[in-house]
Amino acid sequence: MNKDKLEIILQTVEKPSRYTGGELNSVYKNPSEYAVHFAFCFPDVYEVGMSHLGTRIIYDVLNKRNDTFCERCFAPWPDMEDMIRDSGEELYSLESKTPLNEFDIVGFTLQHEMSYTNVINMLKLGGIPIYSKDRDGSSPLIIAGGPCVFNVEPMADFFDIVVLGEGEYISGTIIEKYKEHKDKKTSKHDFLMGLAMEKGIYIPSLYDVKYTGEKFHNIVPKDGAPLTAEKVFVRDMDASPWPEKPILPFLQLVHDRVTMEIFRGCTRGCRFCQAGMIYRPIREKSVETILKQTRENLDNTGYEEISLTSLSSGDYSQLKELVLGMHEELKDCHTSISLPSLRLDAHAKEYMESLENQRKAGLTLAPEAGSQRLRDVINKNVTEEDLTESVHNAFSNGYSSVKLYFMLGLPTETYDDIEAIARLVSMVRDEYYKIPKEERFGRLRIVVSTSCFIPKAHTPFQWYVQDSMDDFMEKQRFLKDKLKQIKGAVYNYHDAKVSRIEAIFAKGDRRLCAVVARASELGCRFDSWSEHFDYDKWMLAFKECGIDPDIYFQLNELDEPLPWDHISYGVTKKFLQKEWKLSLQGITTQDCRDGCRGCGIPDCPMIKQTEKRN
């Protein structure tokens, strides 16, 4: 980027420090001294992207290598996008201000489906041809990773390489192979072919997709590419790389604190949860590692708050030791701690009390469904008693505000189940008023949020067809009426239109690439921001591409091939089929900490642990 032009742009745009880099602990190297110049792109605005832990980990892992310089790039907010276009310059990296098209490798993380148009837009702004087939050796290689790549088909035509699983594990292999390819001047095809043989790598261009009529038929590898591409994962979290010196942004982030990961994976097996399936098996960090990394991160950033994160932090096996250790480590240093996804049935009370300096802003609970029947269907193994106990504990410990998360449109749902949400909210209210008046803190506030359930690939609910928009809106109206009658309750709900688009992409196939490209041309971007989401433009894109969105809302037979069958993250289709059948009968599957449920993870470290214990 031309320096003078940039200076003028930065004087005009909103929040210019989104585009400058130069934060504490950001890494500066001379690009010409490094064999591999890597741009890590997050397809959302800076404050969202910098809050993402995986981005920080990959940045750190790549920059610790002595052959690679990894820089960052975020989606420019529309005001900046206009400025870049008007200036005739390209989207550039934060550190060295290099245009994206001059990098060796450009990597994107796909955190959710609604960021897809931002990927396309960033490629275009960076001066890079969007389709993999249109890029020759002079263009950067485009890589994708993140949770959405477990069904990357709707974006498959844009990426050269897809990373399945944890990037810190596989990024080294990609860099080494890339250097070899440059040294030996092999063709792009040969290089990709070689990579395809590595576990954890999926090369979309090496697979042909067939359709019968408007239905997906199957996907077949060509040129000897593997039948299924398998994910990789870190086994030893204590030995796994961790950024001791995370970047400290100037701008206030969405999560502006030390984010300390305490384990990966989840053993609960909630049937709607894609993360719970694709991040298996569970792998914990030891208390010592967590405390050591916490200390380093605090010292190197000066953050005043730390949050422990994982899919279900209350399940950490050494939770008590950890919390007591944290308490010891953090005393006298004016630092507060939060456990965001503390499960409601964890014996939180005694730990909560040991965390005197914990913020008492509010308690967040996610029962997901209102009735026990429906919670059994989705395998959310939480009972009404668990809930009552958590809110009771919270209210007697100084909380007065509770956030409750539910999903509408879950399989087998009836209006009785929705009414049960309102009953649960009344229960929460009653618990508050059971506390003697003089012991209550603040004013009661119950925020009830419902999302529209989106069936995701690689979950037992991949065979479920999402509710129609009319159904969702009817259900939202119904619940709104019920909740109106409860004092202190506030109701928020997700836009059914966004959820419908998300649902199409979550279980979509390769034909959707054209739709994403067209939607981007029509001006769709920042689709996850309600002020930018434009449903009509999306529908126009479908129409112009000659694709009927309804074909993605058809029932699939249990044994029919699915567009993502060739991607394996360990859990078998057989297990998912079994879980789907059990769910329809309302039969739960217990947490696999207490015994393996046979999900199929090869060489699962969890099995060994449980065996040792028993």
Place this chain on the structure above:
Amino acid sequence: MRVIVKYSKTNEAIYVSHLDVQRSMQRTLRRSGLPVKYTLGFHPHIALTFALPLSVAVESFGEYMEFSLIDYVSPEIIKAKINAVIAPGFYAESCGYISNEYHSLMSSVAMCEWVVKIKGIPQKELADEVKRIKDSTELLVEKRTKKGFRDVEIRKGIYDISLTADAADTVHMRLAAGGKENISPKMVLAAMGIEQKDARITRKDIYFEREGKHYPLLSMCNKPNF
């Protein structure tokens, strides 16, 4: 023990907003390991105040912040500890202790010294403009207020304006600042008909006033000697 630090804000750090500078300096002090004083209460934070906000995209060599230490540390060590951990683009130039006879930095501010480098205007023209401003007795510029646009008189707040001796494209200004009257270089540029994009603004220092004379805030650290 009250400490003031004079610091600079240059390079890309000029795009950091005042609110973000405040948060950044809180964390700098936390990293420094200095025995800083925290506020009491449920969410303790460092009692840290600033002399005067600085607009985004403006460089400065004379910013000031104030905090307290609970143990004595020599000014050299304070400076070294801060600079060892301060965010890129910021640098602690000097620091020292000030006595309680001074009010807060913020309420002491009376004047700022600025240099403005101007692009794309013939030197002769610029020199004429500077002279016109200097010789005027009244200058009205349009100011945007909550109620819309309003003309304000700025000449009385321009204590001094001249071309710098060594560079004919650079204007030196001493402008009223603080609670009573606040004249920004942008207002003076507007009176000169110069567009903001053609100017690069730097704040050199911030001053307080004693008996009609102006002194840099840093001189509060010396024994008062007026």
